[in-house]
Amino acid sequence: MPIHIIDRRLNPGGKSLENRQRFLRRAKSLVQGAVKKTSQERDIKDVLEGGEVTIPLDGMHEPRFRREGGTRDMVLPGNKKFVEGDYLQRSGQGSAKDSGPGEGDSEDAFRFVLSRDEFVDLFLDDLELPDLAKRKIAQTESEGIQRAGYTMSGSPANISVSRTVKLALARRIALKRPRKDEIEELEAAIAACTDEAERTELVAELERLKAKSKRIPFIDPLDIRYRRFETVPKPVAQAVMFCLMDVSGSMSEHMKDLAKRFYMLLYVFLKRRYKHVEIVFIRHTDRAEEVDEQTFFYGPASGGTLVSSALQAMHEIVRERFNPSDWNIYAAQASDGDNSYSDGELTGLLLTEKILPVCQFFAYLEVGEAGGSAFDLSDSSLWTLYERLRNSGAPLSMRKVSERSEIFPVFHDLFQRRETAQEKTAP
Amino acid sequence: MTERLFEGADWDFRTLQRITDACEEVALKDLGLDVYPNQIEVITAEQMLDAYSSVGMPLFYKHWSFGKHFAFHEASYRKGLMGLAYEIVINSSPCISYLMEENTATMQTLVIAHAAFGHNHFFKNNYLFKQWTDADGILDYLDFAKNYVMQCEDRYGRIEVERTLDAAHALMSHGIDRYPGKKKLDLRAEEKRAGRRRQHEEEVFNDLWRTVPKGVAKSRSTLSIERRRKLLGLPQENLLYFLEKSAPRLAPWQRELLRIVRHIAQYFYPQSQTKVMNEGTATYVHYRIMTQLHQQGRITDGNFLEFLGSHTNVVFQPEFDDPRFSGFNPYALGFAVMQDIERIVTRPEDEDREWFPDIAGKGDVMGVLRDVWANYRDESFIGQFLSPKLMRHFRMFHLHDDPEERAGIRVDAIHDERGFRRVRRELARQHDVGFIDANIEVVDVDLSGDRRLILHHHVIKGSQLNETDAKRVLQHLADLWTYDVALIEVDANDKVLREYVVSPRPIPAAVA
Numbered sequence: 001m002p003i004h005i006i007d008r009r010l011n012p013g014g015k016s017l018e019n020r021q022r023f024l025r026r027a028k029s030l031v032q033g034a035v036k037k038t039s040q041e042r043d044i045k046d047v048l049e050g051g052e053v054t055i056p057l058d059g060m061h062e063p064r065f066r067r068e069g070g071t072r073d074m075v076l077p078g079n080k081k082f083v084e085g086d087y088l089q090r091s092g093q094g095s096a097k098d099s100g101p102g103e104g105d106s107e108d109a110f111r112f113v114l115s116r117d118e119f120v121d122l123f124l125d126d127l128e129l130p131d132l133a134k135r136k137i138a139q140t141e142s143e144g145i146q147r148a149g150y151t152m153s154g155s156p157a158n159i160s161v162s163r164t165v166k167l168a169l170a171r172r173i174a175l176k177r178p179r180k181d182e183i184e185e186l187e188a189a190i191a192a193c194t195d196e197a198e199r200t201e202l203v204a205e206l207e208r209l210k211a212k213s214k215r216i217p218f219i220d221p222l223d224i225r226y227r228r229f230e231t232v233p234k235p236v237a238q239a240v241m242f243c244l245m246d247v248s249g250s251m252s253e254h255m256k257d258l259a260k261r262f263y264m265l266l267y268v269f270l271k272r273r274y275k276h277v278e279i280v281f282i283r284h285t286d287r288a289e290e291v292d293e294q295t296f297f298y299g300p301a302s303g304g305t306l307v308s309s310a311l312q313a314m315h316e317i318v319r320e321r322f323n324p325s326d327w328n329i330y331a332a333q334a335s336d337g338d339n340s341y342s343d344g345e346l347t348g349l350l351l352t353e354k355i356l357p358v359c360q361f362f363a364y365l366e367v368g369e370a371g372g373s374a375f376d377l378s379d380s381s382l383w384t385l386y387e388r389l390r391n392s393g394a395p396l397s398m399r400k401v402s403e404r405s406e407i408f409p410v411f412h413d414l415f416q417r418r419e420t421a422q423e424k425t426a427p
Numbered sequence: 428m429t430e431r432l433f434e435g436a437d438w439d440f441r442t443l444q445r446i447t448d449a450c451e452e453v454a455l456k457d458l459g460l461d462v463y464p465n466q467i468e469v470i471t472a473e474q475m476l477d478a479y480s481s482v483g484m485p486l487f488y489k490h491w492s493f494g495k496h497f498a499f500h501e502a503s504y505r506k507g508l509m510g511l512a513y514e515i516v517i518n519s520s521p522c523i524s525y526l527m528e529e530n531t532a533t534m535q536t537l538v539i540a541h542a543a544f545g546h547n548h549f550f551k552n553n554y555l556f557k558q559w560t561d562a563d564g565i566l567d568y569l570d571f572a573k574n575y576v577m578q579c580e581d582r583y584g585r586i587e588v589e590r591t592l593d594a595a596h597a598l599m600s601h602g603i604d605r606y607p608g609k610k611k612l613d614l615r616a617e618e619k620r621a622g623r624r625r626q627h628e629e630e631v632f633n634d635l636w637r638t639v640p641k642g643v644a645k646s647r648s649t650l651s652i653e654r655r656r657k658l659l660g661l662p663q664e665n666l667l668y669f670l671e672k673s674a675p676r677l678a679p680w681q682r683e684l685l686r687i688v689r690h691i692a693q694y695f696y697p698q699s700q701t702k703v704m705n706e707g708t709a710t711y712v713h714y715r716i717m718t719q720l721h722q723q724g725r726i727t728d729g730n731f732l733e734f735l736g737s738h739t740n741v742v743f744q745p746e747f748d749d750p751r752f753s754g755f756n757p758y759a760l761g762f763a764v765m766q767d768i769e770r771i772v773t774r775p776e777d778e779d780r781e782w783f784p785d786i787a788g789k790g791d792v793m794g795v796l797r798d799v800w801a802n803y804r805d806e807s808f809i810g811q812f813l814s815p816k817l818m819r820h821f822r823m824f825h826l827h828d829d830p831e832e833r834a835g836i837r838v839d840a841i842h843d844e845r846g847f848r849r850v851r852r853e854l855a856r857q858h859d860v861g862f863i864d865a866n867i868e869v870v871d872v873d874l875s876g877d878r879r880l881i882l883h884h885h886v887i888k889g890s891q892l893n894e895t896d897a898k899r900v901l902q903h904l905a906d907l908w909t910y911d912v913a914l915i916e917v918d919a920n921d922k923v924l925r926e927y928v929v930s931p932r933p934i935p936a937a938v939a
Contacts, residue, residue, distance in 0.1 A: 003444070003447050003448075003451070003464070003465045003466075003467065004465070004466045004467065004521070005440055005443050005444060005447070005466075005467045005468075005469070006466065006467070006468045006469070007440070007468075007469050008468045008469060008470045008474060008525075009469055009470060009471050009474070009528055011474070015474070015477045016476075016477045016480055016481070016493065016494060016497045018489050018494075019480065019481075019489055019490065019491065019493040019494030019497060020494040020497060020498060021494070022489060022490065022491035022494050022589075023491040023492075023493075023494030023495045023497075023498060024494070025491070026491045026589075027495075052502065060495055061899070062492055062593075062596060062597065063597050063895075063896040063897075063899035063900045063903070064597060064599075064600055064896060064900065065600065065601065065864075065865045065867060065884075065892055065893075065896065065897060065900055066865075066892065066893040066896050066897075067865050067890040067891065067892060067893070068890065068891070068892075068893050069830070069889065069890055069891055070830075070886070070887075070888045070889030070890030070891065071827070071828060071829045071830065071888045071889055071890075072826075072827075072828040072888075072890075073825065073826070073827050073828070073839070073853055073856075073857075073888075074825070074826050074828070074853075074857070075755075075823055075824070075825050075826075075850055075853050075854040075857060076746075076747035076752075076823065076824060076826065077744055077746055077747060077755065077821040077822060077823055078745075078746025078747045078748060078749070078752075078821070078822055079822040079823065079824040079841055079842065080822070082824055082838045082841060083838065083841060084838055084839065084840055084841055084843070084845065084846060085837070085838065086837070086838040087834040087835040087836065087837055087838070088826070088835050088836040088837075088838065089835050090835050090836060111502050112498035112499060112501065112502040113498075113501065113502055113505065
C-alpha cells in the first residue's frame, strides 16, 4: 500500500488569520474597550506594543442547549472506604457541585494576545491620517544612496566580482584563449608520441598555444566593473515630538492625566507615519527644563507660569539637535491656560516667529478640572492670546478638554484636515 | 536480520518511511487490521493550533468562532497552560494523520501506530462510521462547503451569511439524525446536487416573476392536525433538517448553509459516540505494535522506555479525589477494557466464564477484538465488556445525587457482587450520547395560523435547560423560523415544567 508522507511545515502560515480578523471585527467594541483600558496603564513609548487583552466572554458567547440541575448519577473511580448506602456531605470532597460554577467562571473572561499591528489598528480605529502631515513630508527631503548598475571606474571596495569574472570569461571565449586542459592534452600527446616529425609539429603547436594564452590575460583591466551608486532624494522618516506642559501648582493630577493621554495618542499616530520618533519633554513653571518622562508627569515642581520660557527652550533644542530640514517637528502644548500678562507679548512673538515656521503641527490643549464642561470655562489668558494669533492666520490647532472621554474625540478632530480648515473660517 | 528503525531521538523523512513500513507490517500481518490508505503530514505547532480551531479538519469554511478558538488556544499554549496533541487524525480516505514536527523518533513511531493504524482501522470498520460518514467524500465536501460559504458571502453579504451560520451553529447539536434513515450520505452527490440546484435557479430566473401579484394563500385550515404533522414529518428531532425543509421564509442559500452545518454535525456524530472505543482501539494498537517492534529488536530498549513513559501518561486515570480528576479518561478506560478482553479470551478465570461465556477462553484475541471494534459504540461496549475484575481494579462506585435528599449524596452501588451490574449500567449510560444531549423535538407548527413553532424538551431526571443559553438558542431558532417559537419543557408524565416563547428579531430586508 503506498504511503504518502508530506512535509506541510513550509506551507504558508496564518491559515487562520482570516478567521481571526473576523473574530476581531465581531468583538470590535469589546476588544477596543480592552485596548483602551490596557493602554491607559502604559507609558507613552510602550503604548504601541501589542499584548494580552481580556474581554468579557459574554458578547462572544456561542450558546447551546445545555442541561443542568436535576438528580445526577455518576460513576467514579478510586473508591476507598464507601459502601453501598453511605451518604456523603454535599459540601465535602467528592461533591461535583462545587466544581460546576468554578468551571463556568473561568469562561467568563477571555484572554488572548493581540499583535502590535492589531493593537494599533484598534487603538486608532478609524482615525484619518491628516493630509496636512503628508504634504509636508513630501516637501522636506534628504539625500540617500541607492544602487544603480555598474561602472568602469570606482573604488576597489566596490568591485563587483561576479560581473568582472563574467566579462573576463566572455572575452576569453571570444578571443579563443586556449584552455588549461587543451594544453595538458597536448603535453600528454607529446609525451606519448614516438614519431619525431609529428612530435616537432606538436611542440610547435604547444608553443603557439602557450604564447597565445600569455598574450590574452585571464583577467584584463578591461573586464573590471564596479558597482555604481546614485544619490536619490529620500523623504525624512524621522520625527520629533515636543511635549510642552505647564507643571505649576495650578495643574492638578487630573489635568496632567488628560495631557498624558493626548501625548500618547500623538505618539502612536506619529509612530505609524515615521520610522523613528523621538520625544522631548519640556516642562515649565516660570522657567523651563527638559526632563524625562517620569519627572515630566510625576515630578514635583512649583512656581509661577511663563509660557515663553518653554517655547524658548524648545526653540533652543530645535536649533541644537533637530534641524528642521532633517526632522519633522510636532509639538503639543498642554496647560490650564494660566500665563502672566507680561509674558503674552513675548510668547506670541516666539510662537509666530520661531516655533510655528519649523513645526508641522502645533496643538494647544487646554485642560480643565473634571466636571467643568469645556463651554463653561471662561477664556483663559493663553487661550485668548492663541485665539488672536490663530485668527490672524497662524496655523494653530487648539481645543479645550476637561474629561478623559473627550480626549479621543478631540484628537480625532484635530487630525482631520477638513475640520481644521473649517476651524479657520469659523470663529 | 532485522535492523533498528532509528537511533536516538532524531528522525528524517526516510526514517518516517521506515517506521511506517514497519508499523504497517505488524498492523496488517500480526494484527490483521484493515485500513484506508495512509497519508502522513508533518506540521508545526502553529499549524496544529490552526487545526484545533477548525475542529481538526484541514479545510473549513471561514467563521469568526474558529478565530475565537484559535486565539484562545494560542493564548493558553503560549502561557504553557496547554500542551498540544501529538497528532490529529482525520476520518477520510486516504486517512490523513498530522504529526507534530517536534516529536522525537519514538513519539513519531507511537503516533503513526496510534493514528495511522489504530484510528484508521476503527474509522474504516466501525458500524457507526460506516453508516454515518463518507470517508471518500468528506474532503471534497468540505472544499465545496468552504467555497459555497465564500460565494454566499460575495453574493449576499458577510453579515447575512454570518447571521445564518451563527444560528446554525447554535443548533448544531440538534442537527443530527440519530437513527438510520433511508440512505447513506453521499457527499459527492450532495455537492453536485447543490450545484445543479443553483444552476437550475439561474436558468429559470426571470425577473418578471417578481412583479406578478401574489394570490391569496390557500387556506389549509381544513387539514387535520394529524395530517399536518405527518406532512411535516413531525415529530422531528433534527431541528436543522426541519428548518431546512420547512422554514417558510429562508432563502435557498440559507437552506443550503443549514444543510452544510447539518452534514458536518452528522459527520462528527459517530466520533462523539465512540470516544472511549476509538481511543481505546488506537491505544491498544499502538501498544501492540510498539511491543512487537521492540521484540523484533527494531526499537532499542532506551526508546522503548521512552515510549512506555508517554504511554503511561496517556492511560493515566486519576482517582475521583485527585485534583487532576476530570471524569474517566477515555484512553485509560478503553485501553483497560481491551486489554481485559485479551485476558478473558486467553486466560479466563471462573468469574469471566460466567460473565462472558461467548468469548472466554476463545483464544483468538484479534478476531474477538476486531468484532468488538466493528459492532459496538461506547455505551454498548461498556455495557457488554466491562468486567467485574476491571471494576474492582478501578474501584468504581456509583453516586446518586438527588437535590431533594437532605442527607447528602447517596452511594448507590460499589464494586461488589451486588453492585457490578448497576455500576456497569450506569457507566454505560454516562457514555450514551442520546442520554447526554437534551431531548428536544419539534412537535407542532401551525402553518395556516400564526405559524408558531412548538418544541418539546422531554426532561429526564429533572434536569432542565440552562435558561440564559436556552433563550439565546431559541432566539437564533426564531430568527431562522421568522415567526414565534415556543419551547415547552415537559416531564415524563407530560406535566409542563416551563415554557419559553421567543419572537424573531426584526431582520434587515435582505432575507425576504
